[in-house]
Amino acid sequence: MFLRFCTMISLVFLGFGVAFSLGQNYTEPLVLEGKCLVVCDANPSVEGALTSSFGISVRASGAKVAFSALRGTNHEPSDMSNTSPTIYFDQVLVNIGNHFKLQASVFQAPRRGIYSFSFHVVKVYNRQTIQVNLMHNEYPIISAFAGDHDVTREAASNSVLLHLEREDKLYLKLERGDLMGGWRYSTFSGFLVFPL
Secondary structure, three states: OHHHHHHHHHHHHHHHOHHHHHHOOOOOOEEEOOOEEEEEOOOOOOOOOEEOOOOEEEEEOOOOOEEEEEOOOOOOOOHHHHHOOEOOOOEEEEEEOOOEEOOOOEEEOOOOEEEEEEEEEEEOOOOOOEEEEEEEOOEEEEEEEEOOOOOOOOEEEEEEEEEEOOOOEEEEEEEEOOEOOOOOOOEEEEEEEEEO
């Protein structure tokens, strides 16, 4: 029923709005009443889309993806950061779409698109250096560094926009040093800016 409604709306939109459609960018999505997404595309190839011979693909509007995780374990240095180079998180504040897997502390992209990521970590000791990498399918993309030997609770953070493919994986890796274990100092967040 929902699919027929979206197809009918698409055909009505074609019949009465051809001039409007041609006047806008042919790949720009248009949301109708929050129910479906109509994309005019000369070469549609989106997963999960119903495509007509008119070059219109109809997609569900559930393309919202966002997560924010933190470390709340109340000890220092964290046992988690000492037993594995992967930085693990133990609490999730937001996980829209459930694409951040808490146990592995890995985000897996559900679709091709532009994504935004940011992270913030705090080192435990002075006279110590920490380096953290944002890993994309086992390869480092960006790093953050904190190495002032006179500062005990020094922070390192970074952010980036990435073009991801479906099922790409991202996580944080501790290259050197020890992180502050608890008190919610370390965070990792990301969201889908727009699909491609």
